[in-house]
Amino acid sequence: MTLPVWAGLAATGFAASLLQATNGFGFAVLAVPFFLLLVPADQAIQLVIFLSLAISLVMIPPLRDAIEPRLLLRLTVGSAVGLPIGLVVFGYSDPAIVRIAAGVVIVLFAAMLGWNRYRRQTARVALRGDLDFGVGAIAGAATGLVGMPGPPVMIYLMLAAAPMRSVRGTLVAFFALVYGATLACDLIFLGVPAADWAIAASLAPLTWLGGVVGLRVADRLNEMAAVILSILVLAVAGLYTLAAAAHAALH
Numbered sequence: 001m002t003l004p005v006w007a008g009l010a011a012t013g014f015a016a017s018l019l020q021a022t023n024g025f026g027f028a029v030l031a032v033p034f035f036l037l038l039v040p041a042d043q044a045i046q047l048v049i050f051l052s053l054a055i056s057l058v059m060i061p062p063l064r065d066a067i068e069p070r071l072l073l074r075l076t077v078g079s080a081v082g083l084p085i086g087l088v089v090f091g092y093s094d095p096a097i098v099r100i101a102a103g104v105v106i107v108l109f110a111a112m113l114g115w116n117r118y119r120r121q122t123a124r125v126a127l128r129g130d131l132d133f134g135v136g137a138i139a140g141a142a143t144g145l146v147g148m149p150g151p152p153v154m155i156y157l158m159l160a161a162a163p164m165r166s167v168r169g170t171l172v173a174f175f176a177l178v179y180g181a182t183l184a185c186d187l188i189f190l191g192v193p194a195a196d197w198a199i200a201a202s203l204a205p206l207t208w209l210g211g212v213v214g215l216r217v218a219d220r221l222n223e224m225a226a227v228i229l230s231i232l233v234l235a236v237a238g239l240y241t242l243a244a245a246a247h248a249a250l251h
Contacts, residue, residue: 001039001199008038009047013203014210017055021214022221023230024168025150025175027052029237032148033244043196046186049179050200055211056176062215066169074129075153075170076177078136079143083182086144098145099245106238109155114231127160140178149178151234164226168218 012034019026028048035044060067090098135156139149153174157167186192221229 001195005038006199006202009035009199010203010206012038013051013207017051017207017210018214018217019233020052020055020172021059021211022218023226023233024164024171025154025230026233026237027055027150027175028148029150029233033237033240036244043193043199046192046196047200047203049182049186050196051203051207052175053179053183054200054204055207056172056179058208058211059172059215060176063165063169063172066165067173068166068170071127071132072170072173072177074132075136075139075174078133078138079140079149079174079178080181082137082140082142083144083178083185085137086141087185088144089141090145093145096245096249099241099248102142102145102148102151103238103240103242103245106151106234106241108238109151110231110234110238114235127157127162131156136174139174143178143182148237149175151237154230154234158227158230164230 012031016027016030019030031048031051032044035047038044039047135152138152142152143149150171153171154167157170183192218226
């Protein structure tokens with residue numbers, strides 16, 4: 001790996017971890033598109049899994065009091081069902097089509113959340129066990145397909161008008177479990193190249209630093225600012241995912 005490529009990965013990892021620490025999600029949303037530009041797709045997804053797990057573990061201690069245990073359990077059980085489905089579909093699908101579909105869904109939901117916030121409307125859905133499980137399954141499938149479990153869960157919790165600190169805490173704990181399970185599956189069924197371990201280890205310090213800075217920024221954000229940031233991240237992520245997929249399809 002050349003130094004410019006490593007520097008690009010490191011800068012992206014720092015920015016993505018800062019973003020995730022600030023609003024609870026966003027590492028994979030920001031990192032996946034840029035990593036895909038710098039390294040092969042399989043390596044990019046593997047690095048995102050490594051680093052997302054690392055930053056989630058760093059963020060859990062300061063947010064442990066905000067985690068909703070029952071919600072986390074249902075999301076995790078659902079993701080355990082959805083993850084194998086996503087991995088199987090990924091093996092047989094056209095990556096460009098998957099990214100286009102993911103981008104469209106994220107953009108549409110970001111627009112809906114933005115409109116909901118503009119109209120100052122209250123929760124559109126109620127947190128329920130069956131919905132928790134279903135959203136967890138979708139997030140698990142999204143992890144296997146594009147390495148991004150965050151948007152489905154974030155959209156669901158924001159539609160339910162959950163407090164942003166609870167959103168951050170539950171998301172971070174969910175990411176740690178999902179990415180940990182994904183990494184374990186990769187190790188058992190696919191194997192992980194030694195080079196990927198080495199690259200991830202070299203990127204981890206800057207990723208952790210971004211998380212530390214992001215946690216301090218988050219403590220200074222009010223509820224409204226955190227919600228607006230989350231909607232903007234969703235919109236940018238969706239548009240970028242669409243643009244990257246269109247570019248790949250045309251070239």
